[in-house]
Amino acid sequence: MHASLPWLGAIVLSAALGVAQAAGDPAKGRDKAGNCLGCHGIPSYTSVYPTYRVPRLGGQHPEYIIAALKAYKRGDRPHPTMRAQAATLSDQDMADLAAFFSHFKEMTK
Secondary structure (H helix, E strand, O other), X not given: OXXXXXXXXXXXXXXXXXXXXXXXXXXXXXXXXXXXHHHHOOOOOEEOOOOEEOOOOOOOOHHHHHHHHHHHHHOOOOOHHHHHHHHOOOHHHHHHHHXXXXXXXXXXX
């Protein structure tokens, strides 16, 4: 029984590292957010085509941002620009961007 304890520790450590890796890194998200900020970083911005008010991302819940990006990537949300942007993102990219925007309070004003 005691011989299996090191394996248990390795499994727990691997699981913890997996969770840490899956969590978003706001600093990495900031580095990846250049394309996002072109529209979502402009207060009260309205796009020309299709005409709509671009939603603010600053202060948004990270789970919502990730769910929205995944929906764009799957094609469940029809906005062509967002579908193109999300198509290039990995799950880690989405988590990093969500972590950045959820902490970026200046964009909520």
